[in-house]
Amino acid sequence: MNEKLKMVIFHPVLTGFLMTMMVWYLGYVLMDTRSIPAPWQAIIYLVEASDVMVIHLGASFLRVAVALGIALMIGVPIGILTGVSSRFNRWFSPFLYYIYPIPKVAFLPVLMLLYGLGNQSKIILMVLIIVFQIILSVRDGVRQIAATQFTVMASFKASKLATLRFLIIPAILPQLFSGIRVSIGVSLATLFFAENYATTYGIGYFILSAWTKMNYVEMFSGILALSFLGILMFKTLDVTERKLTPWQTPATS
Amino acid sequence: MHMSNRSFIEIRQLSYHYREEAVIEKLNLDFSAGISYGIIGESGVGKTTLLRLLAGFLTPTAGQITIEGTTRTAPREKTGFLFQDLGLFPWQTAYQAIEMPLRLEKKTASERKSAVTAQLQALKIEAIKHQYPHQLSGGQKQRVALARTLITAPDLLLMDEPTSALDMMTKESIQSLMLTLQQTYQTTMVFVTHDIEEAVFLAQKILLMHQDGSIEIIENPLVETENKRESLAFYQKCIEIRQAMQRGEQL
Numbered sequence: 001m002n003e004k005l006k007m008v009i010f011h012p013v014l015t016g017f018l019m020t021m022m023v024w025y026l027g028y029v030l031m032d033t034r035s036i037p038a039p040w041q042a043i044i045y046l047v048e049a050s051d052v053m054v055i056h057l058g059a060s061f062l063r064v065a066v067a068l069g070i071a072l073m074i075g076v077p078i079g080i081l082t083g084v085s086s087r088f089n090r091w092f093s094p095f096l097y098y099i100y101p102i103p104k105v106a107f108l109p110v111l112m113l114l115y116g117l118g119n120q121s122k123i124i125l126m127v128l129i130i131v132f133q134i135i136l137s138v139r140d141g142v143r144q145i146a147a148t149q150f151t152v153m154a155s156f157k158a159s160k161l162a163t164l165r166f167l168i169i170p171a172i173l174p175q176l177f178s179g180i181r182v183s184i185g186v187s188l189a190t191l192f193f194a195e196n197y198a199t200t201y202g203i204g205y206f207i208l209s210a211w212t213k214m215n216y217v218e219m220f221s222g223i224l225a226l227s228f229l230g231i232l233m234f235k236t237l238d239v240t241e242r243k244l245t246p247w248q249t250p251a252t253s
Numbered sequence: 254m255h256m257s258n259r260s261f262i263e264i265r266q267l268s269y270h271y272r273e274e275a276v277i278e279k280l281n282l283d284f285s286a287g288i289s290y291g292i293i294g295e296s297g298v299g300k301t302t303l304l305r306l307l308a309g310f311l312t313p314t315a316g317q318i319t320i321e322g323t324t325r326t327a328p329r330e331k332t333g334f335l336f337q338d339l340g341l342f343p344w345q346t347a348y349q350a351i352e353m354p355l356r357l358e359k360k361t362a363s364e365r366k367s368a369v370t371a372q373l374q375a376l377k378i379e380a381i382k383h384q385y386p387h388q389l390s391g392g393q394k395q396r397v398a399l400a401r402t403l404i405t406a407p408d409l410l411l412m413d414e415p416t417s418a419l420d421m422m423t424k425e426s427i428q429s430l431m432l433t434l435q436q437t438y439q440t441t442m443v444f445v446t447h448d449i450e451e452a453v454f455l456a457q458k459i460l461l462m463h464q465d466g467s468i469e470i471i472e473n474p475l476v477e478t479e480n481k482r483e484s485l486a487f488y489q490k491c492i493e494i495r496q497a498m499q500r501g502e503q504l
Contacts, residue, residue, distance in 0.1 A: 146338075146340075148336055148338055148340040149340055149342065151310055151334075151336070151340065152336065152340040152342075154310065154328050155308065155310070155328050155332075155333075155334040156353070156354045156357050156405070157327075157328055157330055157357070158357050159357075162356075162357050166342075166353055166356075166357075167342065170342065170344040170345075171342075171344070173344075245344065246385075247343050247344045247345075247346075247385040247387070249387070
């Protein structure tokens, strides 16, 4: 079991890391420009500045985690309602089609005016960006439930709450996890907007600040740290998914 | 009419229309308690619709269904339904699936445990209790679905083509199991089938639904026979011989 676990967790991650380093190294050699430092320079910088980096990563992680939590609390109930009630879906879906493709970053000036420059506006921006992804994942998950399965619950005279607990929630979990996976990627990218103003902590801030200083070693060490944060979050999600949806045949990673 | 003379199920002037078209029109039918009924008939005569009306999944356009003196409007507690595609949930192990109806009835953990364990034994599926549906064979899934339906001890069991998805061997073992269960618990059983052999094997009365809406009730002549399958094979052979003779073939 331990051996197996080790293989699953470490093997693909290590391969991925080595591949990234190789491509990076090729870029460094072939482009021969000051804006792409050697991989080892960034790694050495990262190790030396690890105490500062942890604070930056921690600040960013907290923002993403809180935003994700809020987006789930709002998105899951709305997604279920949209999937279950055709009446709610009739007036909500057209709205969703309009709002979904709009780059929510465009609302940043409004959010800054309404919620100030602190964490509030940063987190609300991220919530706005990912909540629709969550709603759509959940709605599609509910819609994929076969009519017979609802009839099964009806045949046992299950209440609405019991139907939610035994049928709807387990049924949407796989789609919900896909939605969360996309949301994590998107919210990490959003850090560059959210941490671009009025903060001195956060990995997005760190990278942007190194960029303006034209310190490319520092910038790349920040990018590397960001990728580690991403991998950590994705791996945590994978483990949680396997735990919560044991019936799914594990996808080969 | 006296209460004591009433049938277990009474169908009176029952109509069901789907998109302006009458699937069932002014049907009158009675079912007695503890008897097994097999419904056969061509496609589109409303067999499954009748079953779903009995279950309370569909609401009659007109007329009424009365079970144990109560008019049917919604699914009834003591009615079990075995679905054609079984309707097992991919996320429930055999054990969890069979336990779910008891959870819905708010039974205690120890009550659930002893009931589910007994049911697993009765249907010979203890070995697969921690398997998910995708890990089970057709016959095993059928047993799990049957166990889930029977765990609430229904007095009326409705089944929609219960063995249509199974191979011959599995079909026969599931049918034997159903027959044993029906005879043990004296459950009233109403099932729809395309398989005349299944109807003869499982049903005491066979309801033949016709295109014009009429229903022929046939007493199963083999009901008391020990070796139903052999007898049925014999009858089938007789029919073939007679048909061949009518065609004037040399035997």
